[in-house]
Amino acid sequence: MMPNVPRAFKLGLSAVMLWSTVATAFSISLRYLTPLQLVALASAVSWCFLSLRLLQPARWQALRATAMRDRLFGLAMGWLNPALYYLVLFAAYDRLPAQEAMAINYSWGITLALIAAPLLGQKLSLYSLLTSGISYFGIVVIATRGEPEALNFAQPEGVALALLSTLIWSLYWVINARKEIDPEVQLFLNFTGALLLLSALVWYQGAAVPLSWQGWAGGLYVGLFEMGLAFVLWMGAMQATRSTIRISSLIFLSPPLSLLFIWLIAGEALRPYTFVGLLLILLGLWLQRRADI
Numbered sequence: 001m002m003p004n005v006p007r008a009f010k011l012g013l014s015a016v017m018l019w020s021t022v023a024t025a026f027s028i029s030l031r032y033l034t035p036l037q038l039v040a041l042a043s044a045v046s047w048c049f050l051s052l053r054l055l056q057p058a059r060w061q062a063l064r065a066t067a068m069r070d071r072l073f074g075l076a077m078g079w080l081n082p083a084l085y086y087l088v089l090f091a092a093y094d095r096l097p098a099q100e101a102m103a104i105n106y107s108w109g110i111t112l113a114l115i116a117a118p119l120l121g122q123k124l125s126l127y128s129l130l131t132s133g134i135s136y137f138g139i140v141v142i143a144t145r146g147e148p149e150a151l152n153f154a155q156p157e158g159v160a161l162a163l164l165s166t167l168i169w170s171l172y173w174v175i176n177a178r179k180e181i182d183p184e185v186q187l188f189l190n191f192t193g194a195l196l197l198l199s200a201l202v203w204y205q206g207a208a209v210p211l212s213w214q215g216w217a218g219g220l221y222v223g224l225f226e227m228g229l230a231f232v233l234w235m236g237a238m239q240a241t242r243s244t245i246r247i248s249s250l251i252f253l254s255p256p257l258s259l260l261f262i263w264l265i266a267g268e269a270l271r272p273y274t275f276v277g278l279l280l281i282l283l284g285l286w287l288q289r290r291a292d293i
Contacts, residue, residue: 012237012250018230020257022222024266026090027098029218033210035090038219040198041210043082045223047191053232054188062182066189070181074189075196081172082227083194089165095158098262099270100142103278104159106255108166109285110135112173119174131288138280139163146273183235191227249289252282 029038054060066074093101110132117124140148143159153159176186210216255278262268 008237008240009250011233011240013253015230015233015237016250016254017257018225018233019251020254021261021265022226023093023098023102023258024261025218025221025226026093026101027262027266027268029215029222030090030094032212032215033218035087035094036198036201036205037210037215038090038222039082039086040195040202041216041219042086042223042227043191043194043198045220046082046227047188047195049224049228050184050188050191053184059182059184063185063188066181066185070179071189073179074181074186075193077172077176077186078190078193078195079197080168080175081190081194083197085165085168085172088161088168092158092161092165096155096162097271098266098268099259099274100155101158101162102258102262103142103255103274103281104139104162105165106278106285107135107139107163107281108169110281110288111163111166112170113288115167115170116174116177128288131284133284134287135281135284138277138282138284140277141273141280142277144273145271146276184232187231252286255282 026038033041054063089101089105092105096104113128114124114132117128137148139159143153143156144150145154179186181189210219259270259274259278263270
């Protein structure tokens with residue numbers, strides 16, 4: 001595909017706009033669904049979306065060309081993401097205000113840098129440690145709800161789950177770093193493997209089918225936009241640009257937009273400590289990215 005900067009920008013901005021709404025969607029959906037119900041329903045919706053994408057001849061050929069070993073690998077990785085990742089993330093959103101869970105989840109970039117270095121045989125610099133410290137101090141500000149000096153965590157279980165979700169997400173990407181599988185084929189295999197596990201969990205726990213239209217609407221929205229369409233748009237943006245750094249910088253628009261939607265749609269009062277903590281998290285990420293350019 002020839003580089004097309006305007007197209008790349010439009011696709012990337014569209015993906016960021018969708019991602020900016022999902023914290024609100026998570027928060028509202030979890031009023032009507034358990035974390036297991038939401039991840040199972042959303043995963044099923046996303047699997048249907050990706051299945052339709054694979055009906056295109058080029059993508060179907062990519063699936064057929066994928067080695068059996070890679071297919072089994074993709075199915076197994078689905079247990080990590082989306083199954084375990086979203087179960088943990090939704091459990092965090094179930095315990096924390098959406099603004100706090102969203103802000104902490106954005107520290108995954110720092111977590112990825114910290115665990116990628118030893119696992120991929122890369123050197124972890126003092127600069128990376130310092131930038132990580134800035135971001136993690138932002139998490140402390142949020143976790144203590146503006147009183148970091150007291151170290152009195154308001155919801156330690158929720159914070160731990162939010163941090164664990166960043167670790168699971170980062171491990172998923174590190175493990176996949178050296179795999180050369182078509183991205184959409186890999187995602188389809190991941191969701192297929194996840195659905196097998198999630199279906200067994202739903203059956204084992206006897207999780208009731210959601211009866212409210214709000215629950216169904218939430219699962220449909222999360223599955224289609226967070227887990228499906230946004231990924232396709234983002235991948236298209238990456239393919240249409242020469243500078244992935246420039247397009248990927250659009251992701252910094254997502255946190256403030258997310259806070260706006262949380263306030264306007266979810267009706268959650270925004271707290272000053274969230275702004276301070278999120279600013280520190282994003283500052284650490286930005287400084288780290290500057291060092292990579």
